[in-house]
Amino acid sequence: MQDGVPSLTAYIIPSMLQDLAVETSPNRHLVPAAARGYNDLFVEWCRKHDDKLRNGARTTSVEQRARGYDTSVGIGVREHVALRKIAIEKEARKAIEDGASQVLILAGGYDTLALRLSKEFPDVQFIETDHPATQVEKLKALKSGDEAIPSNLEFIAGDLAKNSIGEVLGDHFNTKAKTFAVAEGLMMYLKPDDNLKLLKDLKTLLPHGSQIMLGNMDSFEIVKKQEELAKKRAEMAKERGAPMRQDEPYESCLAFSDAPGYFTKLGLEPQVSYSYLGLQSAIRSEDNQAELAQIQETREHYYLVKVPEGKPQATSFVEEKVSNEVEKLKSEVSILSTVVKTPGEFQL
Numbered sequence: 163m164q165d166g167v168p169s170l171t172a173y174i175i176p177s178m179l180q181d182l183a184v185e186t187s188p189n190r191h192l193v194p195a196a197a198r199g200y201n202d203l204f205v206e207w208c209r210k211h212d213d214k215l216r217n218g219a220r221t222t223s224v225e226q227r228a229r230g231y232d233t234s235v236g237i238g239v240r241e242h243v244a245l246r247k248i249a250i251e252k253e254a255r256k257a258i259e260d261g262a263s264q265v266l267i268l269a270g271g272y273d274t275l276a277l278r279l280s281k282e283f284p285d286v287q288f289i290e291t292d293h294p295a296t297q298v299e300k301l302k303a304l305k306s307g308d309e310a311i312p313s314n315l316e317f318i319a320g321d322l323a324k325n326s327i328g329e330v331l332g333d334h335f336n337t338k339a340k341t342f343a344v345a346e347g348l349m350m351y352l353k354p355d356d357n358l359k360l361l362k363d364l365k366t367l368l369p370h371g372s373q374i375m376l377g378n379m380d381s382f383e384i385v386k387k388q389e390e391l392a393k394k395r396a397e398m399a400k401e402r403g404a405p406m407r408q409d410e411p412y413e414s415c416l417a418f419s420d421a422p423g424y425f426t427k428l429g430l431e432p433q434v435s436y437s438y439l440g441l442q443s444a445i446r447s448e449d450n451q452a453e454l455a456q457i458q459e460t461r462e463h464y465y466l467v468k469v470p471e472g473k474p475q476a477t478s479f480v481e482e483k484v485s486n487e488v489e490k491l492k493s494e495v496s497i498l499s500t501v502v503k504t505p506g507e508f509q510l
């Protein structure tokens with residue numbers, strides 16, 4: 163991240179979700195209805211106020227953008243982002259039901275989870291952190307849309323490459339409250355040592371029984387490939403007269419098979435793993451097999467880990483839990499696919 167420059171990848175997320183939610187999209191039900199207005203607001207704000215986005219994003223159609231994302235990031239990447247958000251929301255709701263009274267969103271970007279859930283759960287304290295340059299744009303966008311921020315939602319800015327999460331949160335964080343923390347789309351932008359430090363600090367800050375949901379890219383092979391694609395994309399954009407920023411390189415990855423050992427070593431208890439294929443299996447159908455077969459480019463996995471009472475046990479949780487969770491998610495999404503035909507919201 164460059165100082166003073168809002169994150170481009172943060173903007174890409176609501177932009178992808180906005181495109182996924184258009185009337186003609188077969189997977190529009192993957193974007194909660196309550197999130198759509200916020201996505202529209204953030205995309206509109208960024209396109210109006212970010213010079214670098216103005217030319218490119220405004221002049222392309224949904225279809226052109228979809229093709230752009232599919233070729234540069236991976237086919238189905240918009241669905242992947244929507245699915246990872248469904249998995250996170252599902253776990254967040256479960257954690258609140260199980261007694262979490264604090265939700266901490268790290269590097270929130272233009273995510274809508276804290277904005278939506280803080281209204282629904284007034285007794286739960288929500289904290290959202292992000293890099294200052296991005297967070298200030300989110301707050302301005304919310305103000306421009308006359309969107310009130312609930313009193314149980316606090317935004318705190320801080321650069322996690324420069325300051326520890328403890329320093330960023332200061333005394334705004336209740337170290338006694340059982341917490342559900344989220345690091346979505348963040349770890350890959352931090353160096354391995356910063357990730358280690360972040361997780362160690364979270365383990366110290368969060369009381370026993372708290373949970374952290376986080377994701378990372380699978381391998382450096384894919385990281386490098388993505389970088390090459392990003393460079394190509396930037397060159398093409400430059401030729402079109404719409405230069406892109408190259409200030410958010412991937413810095414780290416975590417192989418799916420290494421994840422349980424990595425967390426256990428850190429003293430965190432692995433609970434559920436959402437592999438990218440597991441997430442996608444929820445939207446596989448006979449019609450889109452071939453298309454989704456190429457989604458491999460989006461090798462980003464998500465993990466739910468717990469701050470345990472004692473020393474965490476190394477378990478062979480992966481296969482069992484993944485298949486269980488995928489089956490659950492699959493049935494939820496397929497139920498939703500049918501619900502979607504009736505007007506109403508996407509319910510987890």
Ligand SMILES: C[S@@+](CC[C@H](N)C(=O)[O-])C[C@H]1O[C@@H](n2cnc3c(N)ncnc32)[C@H](O)[C@@H]1O
Nearest residue numbers: 169171172269270271293296321322323346347
């Ligand atoms: C891909 S976006 C993800 C946004 C959001 N979590 C989501 O998934 O919709 C990456 C986010 O990481 C944040 N970020 C990157 N480097 C950071 C750093 N050093 N400190 C704090 N935030 C950082 C950016 O500001 C941006 O909001």
